[in-house]
Amino acid sequence: MDKMKHAHPYIPNEAPGIREEMLKAVGLKSVYDVYAEIPERLRYTERLKVPEAFTSEYELRRHVEKILSKNKTCAEYLNFLGGGCWQHYVPAVVDEVVNRSEFLTAYCGANYSDVGKYQARFEFNSLMAELLDVDAVANPIYDWGDVAGRSIRMASRITGKNEVLLPATVCPQRLAEIRQLCQPEEMAGAIAIRFIDFDPATGRMNLKDLKEKISGNTAAVYFENPSYLGFIEDQGEEITRIAHAAGAQSIAGVDPISLGILIPPGSFGADIICGDLQPLGVHMNAGGGQSGFIGFKDEEVYIAECPLEIYSIMDTVKEGQYAFAEVRAERTSYGLRDKGKDWVGTASGLWTIAAAVYLSLMGPEGMREVGETIIRNARYARDLLSSLPGVKPVFTGAHFKEFLLDFSETGKTVARINAALLERRIFGGKDVSTEFPQFGQGALFCVTEIHQREDIHRLFEALKEVL
């Protein structure tokens, strides 16, 4: 110990004399009198095999900056990757607020101390409710795939049925998470997954196939709009009607940044709506900005079956004030353990504040405009790139920010094309040739409001060279 002549900056009680004083007060010779509770055989007596500490904050900073400089960024490179994590503009005010120490470091403090956090959450729920057109929104969880799985589990508990129908075009990564939550079929309470075909021209769900496959066993029909592959699923209302007629729940997965111009599923009666908050003011963070939101009808059964925390605005002793409290707190796994609904835990709370600030800044006009810019930029890009010889859009119907191009006829693989684009400092569209081999050499391009015309042309020119 005497090597350390000074207290560690993060350990105030390491200052000379303090430990001795505390030991004396509690009547111990050493903290190892406490560790005597651990039998010798369970003690670790070696020096931990981790590197020696940096001797200053400056050295640490230099070291980490050097490692991180090996990452290439979407600021240096022109990025067309999307597919679940998307590059959108993050307003300065959003960063300013989420980096406030009070929000960044708060945890479980409740209505007696962290009332500002409670109000911000209530506002997040309220803003999202307007976007989704529902009356109830819960505190979010890990990401879209996880919350989709939980929505399906909710539907299964609500209906007492154990089969879910998904579009065959569902995002594979989300599907993997859904599968995890629906369990292998030999487990008690497993939910079977069946897939609905799609229209090859537009990607939209084949309603005939849906009607054939839906049955008295169906707990829910889940669909995505816009879909993972970019196309717009405009049959939400009809899908919901078919689901309801069979006694099933209608679950919609949405990209919230589309909802200034695309129909909110609440308005056609979808029962549960889920998606990812990341587009609403959260940086990509290499995938660390994901947050799965969920909204549903304000009916007791949804609140009862929702595994996540839910808050209510509360009447106060003095009229005209606001207060907030957790709704039916005892129903979650914190209260009921294995008898609770699934589970809840620390997940992505900070991003609710980012989304609340984002939506407050954008307002109805901002959300409409960003939707318009995205859909038009993306269409421009799809048309332009499709004019390249051998490049074909897989779906020719409406799409939002993503579109799937098939490069098969160019004789080159997406892998090779993307490698060549990389040399030109471009991250090309996501290679989906393994996820969806039926679409050939498919690349999923993402174009948003951050792309300017010259960016799209730079991609076009680069592809011209490469192909």
Place this chain on the structure above:
Amino acid sequence: MKGIKLRNYHAAKYDEPIIMEMSVPGRRGILVPPVDAAIHGVVPSAEELVPPAARRVHSPALPEIDQYHALMHFLRLSQMTLGMETGIDIGEGTCTMKYSPKVNDQLARLPQMTEVHPSQPEETLQGILQIIWELESYLKAVSGMDAFSFQTGGGAHATYVNACVTRRYHQDRGDLARRTEVITTQFTHPCNAATPATAGFKVIILPQKNGYPDIEALKSIVSEKTAALHMTNPEDTGIFNPKVDEFTKIVHDAGGLCFYDQANANGLLGIARAREAGFDACHFNLHKTFSSPHGCEGPAAGAYGCTEALLPYLPAPLVVRRGDSFHLDYDRPKSVGKVRSYLGNLEVILKAYSWIRTMGPEGLKTAAEVSVLNNQYLEHLLMQIDGVSRPFAEGHRRFEQIRFSMEKLKEDTGFGSHEIQNRMVDFGIQSYWLSHHPFVVPEPFTPEPCESYSKEDIEYWATAIEQACREARETPEVIETAPHRQAVNQIKDFSQAEDPDRWAITWRAFQKKRNGRR
């Protein structure tokens, strides 16, 4: 406590309106990039691009606010939040509310982190892949495990991963049909019961005896049905179970797996490890023990570690090193698959990495030692307060946290840990957390004075408890109506949050239910 003066504190209180009430038609918080004029000319309008059935008809009733006042509103809400850094946060036990170094936050805000897309080619992610790989090697050292996955989005998520790994392991051996039970203990975090239940297992909760999980009960419960044991040590009570390796042996002998929830590891860094106690797997909460900030409940990460035997089942991909470069290994046929998209919350992983590099082997161990010593000191101060007790395991020391009881105070005054909780925040410190349910310890509270807190902080915190307990006896009206110096408004009737006709989960629901508007 002599010589400690409680602060004459008052929280900021702005009586902020709900943001919807601030709306004035035509105001704008930010302008959005318009489509380029040249694109405008050649691409149909957005309306034409959206099929009629998919068009939004009514624009969302979001507020219209200028930028300055939107910022002001949220800054005020932040000031009406105590958080961890302005109020000594000793009270949130099991949560390890340690200082989150600012330098780590700043590093995580570099564009080399924030402006990176997770699907970028590996060669453009070498920095973060290296961080993941190195952090894995450090956590291997701290736990004795052979491999780690960082894919989860939180601690409970890691316990869920264990349930999935358990499932896959027994499935792989053709044994899943009969391995249907997971055992956990009463004082282990509830997620260890909830996540195996979600994964399809039947959960058995071991009772406790004098604060220790009952080993005789375990012997009578294990069978060929046992799939796994999930437990913490020390448990939420701060009591260390010295027979932990006997527990793991009993379960192993029955063919089950043993998982160690190490969210309570702060007092054990460099002192004791999962490996020596016989566990097959464990998890650390990087947002607790390894200093990443709690962020109003996330982003978080539960680092899940396991032995060689379970490595094939870990969620894919894993980061592997070949020569000087780092790669993502997706070719893992026995993997449980994914539990979260991409590679997890990498900003949390970076912060944990930086923290370990700032601590080193010596610093990690010192953090553990000081956290345990701090806890002894807090206990010493609290146990002098009339009305406070520490049930169970008399004669045994607790580690980094303790579940105390205010049962006697309640008997004496009618006020228990709920009422005192409301008063604590009047002294400018974060209040305390009580306990998970069910309350085995009556009138519980669970402080954890980890290494970030000074002797003065601990004394201040204990003085606040002492003062509140004294008020319960001498000036009960002060406790009855607490808090007095907080931004919070007094709730009329908590049953409102139980009643579908009266709860209002969103502003629009509030309008409908309260005002009959819309």
